[in-house]
Amino acid sequence: xxxxxxxxxxxxxxxxxxxxxxxxxxxxxxxxxxxxxxxxxxxxxxxxxxxxxxxxxxxxxxxxxxxxxxxxxxxxxxxxxxxxxxxxxxxxxxxxxxxxxxxxxxxxxxxxxxxxxxxxxxxxxxxxxxxxxxxxxxxxxxxxxxxxxxxxxxxxxxxxxxxxxxxxxxxxxxxxxxxxxxxxxxxxxxxxxxxxxxxxxxxxxxxxxxxxxxxxxxxxxxxxxxxxxxxxxxxxxxxxxxxxxxxxxxxxxxxxxxxxxxxxxxxxxxxxxxxxxxxxxxxxxxxxxxxxxxx
Numbered sequence: 001x002x003x004x005x006x007x008x009x010x011x012x013x014x015x016x017x018x019x020x021x022x023x024x025x026x027x028x029x030x031x032x033x034x035x036x037x038x039x040x041x042x043x044x045x046x047x048x049x050x051x052x053x054x055x056x057x058x059x060x061x062x063x064x065x066x067x068x069x070x071x072x073x074x075x076x077x078x079x080x081x082x083x084x085x086x087x088x089x090x091x092x093x094x095x096x097x098x099x100x101x102x103x104x105x106x107x108x109x110x111x112x113x114x115x116x117x118x119x120x121x122x123x124x125x126x127x128x129x130x131x132x133x134x135x136x137x138x139x140x141x142x143x144x145x146x147x148x149x150x151x152x153x154x155x156x157x158x159x160x161x162x163x164x165x166x167x168x169x170x171x172x173x174x175x176x177x178x179x180x181x182x183x184x185x186x187x188x189x190x191x192x193x194x195x196x197x198x199x200x201x202x203x204x205x206x207x208x209x210x211x212x213x214x215x216x217x218x219x220x221x222x223x224x225x226x227x228x229x230x231x232x233x234x235x236x237x238x239x240x241x242x243x244x245x246x247x248x249x250x251x252x253x254x255x256x257x258x259x260x261x262x263x264x265x266x267x268x269x270x271x272x273x274x275x276x277x278x279x280x281x282x283x284x285x286x287x288x289x290x291x292x293x294x295x
Contacts (some may be wrong), residue, residue: 004056005079006063008071009038009049015045017248018067023212025066031059032183033209050183053080053160099140118171119134121196122162135228135254138286139165139278140254143226146288147172150250152223156180156216158241159229163190163205169224178219180208213239221246227253231260238267245291250276254286261285 010018015035032050051059056078063076096105096112102131103117113119143165146152151173159167160179167205170177179194182186184207191205206215223246227234234241234253251273258266258280264287265275273289 003081004053005048005050005081006056006060006076007068007079008076009044009046010046010139011043011076014071015047017070018047019209020212021066022047022063022071023209023211025062025090026059026209029207031184034208036180038131050081051177054172072121075292078092078199097137099137100144102140102144104136104164111269118168119137119162120167120171122164122193135256135281135284135286136164136282138284139226139228139252139254140168141214141279142288143168144172144275144288146224146250150223151291152250153246154178154222155224155226156220156222156244158225158227160190160229161186161207163193165228166190166200166203166225167194167199169226170199170203171197174202177203178206178222179203180213180215181207182207182209196291211237216244220244221249223249225249227251228255230255231240231264234264235267238271242268242271242273242291247291249291251289251291252286253283256285256287258283259283261287265289 006019009259019033019035026049027035028203034048036046036048038046044256049059049063060076065076088155092146096103096109101118103113103121104120104122107122109123147169152175154176155169157177157179160166160181160200163179166179167176179189179190187205187207194203206213221244223244225241227241233258253269255263261278268289269275272292274292276288276290278287
């Protein structure tokens with residue numbers, strides 16, 4: 001069955017407002033909600049909700065009702081998404097990746113696992129994150145050092161993708177881990193990957209747009225928060241993210257180009273976090289910050 005996207009074209013400010021409205025309406029359901037910049041100079045953005053084709057009529061009606069008061073003239077457009085797993089296609093044949101003690105590998109490379117490895121099996125699939133991108137590998141290295149130096153009691157992997165980072169935390173330390181993503185397909189894939197790696201309890205997986213979901217209140221605050229997303233949303237969410245961090249907690253951020261690192265560090269310093277270190281991988285950086293209450 002095909003997947004469908006319903007969306008409206010608006011300004012950046014309007015897209016943020018509509019995202020909040022949609023999150024209030026659909027936030028506890030398995031629909032992905034997000035915003036995308038289309039034209040920076042023209043300030044054109046799209047606010048979208050994703051669903052299966054069979055759900056279109058119901059979701060369209062609720063979408064229209066949700067924005068009717070504030071945006072009565074907006075036209076809701078639709079796009080049917082192709083049934084092609086482009087990520088899986090592009091990642092075929094990737095080799096195992098080592099990051100610290102972690103070895104991220106596909107099912108066809110189980111024989112590459114050595115004694116002492118923390119092996120994570122992730123096949124190329126519908127959710128991003130196999131360890132090959134510089135951001136994921138960088139996060140794995142920082143996760144290992146942070147978890148060993150400051151053992152957390154619980155953790156959040158925000159924007160979990162394939163679940164590889166959440167699985168890594170749990171393999172290092174058997175603590176409650178919440179893994180969230182705005183995409184219900186990613187949430188499902190992450191849950192399946194945890195089971196594939198022998199994890200049957202201790203991890204929770206929730207579809208959650210930003211910090212609007214009640215999942216963060218139910219499971220938090222967190223001693224460790226990992227967010228491998230992109231610099232711009234990381235900067236915007238800094239105040240919200242820190243409110244879900246336990247006093248003295250650690251934050252690991254990635255999806256950040258080296259040229260963007262100071263803006264991200266400044267945003268989180270302003271929210272009360274201290275910069276610990278930054279590591280570079282293939283033009284991308286991973287940043288470790290710590291709540292200033294940590295001794």
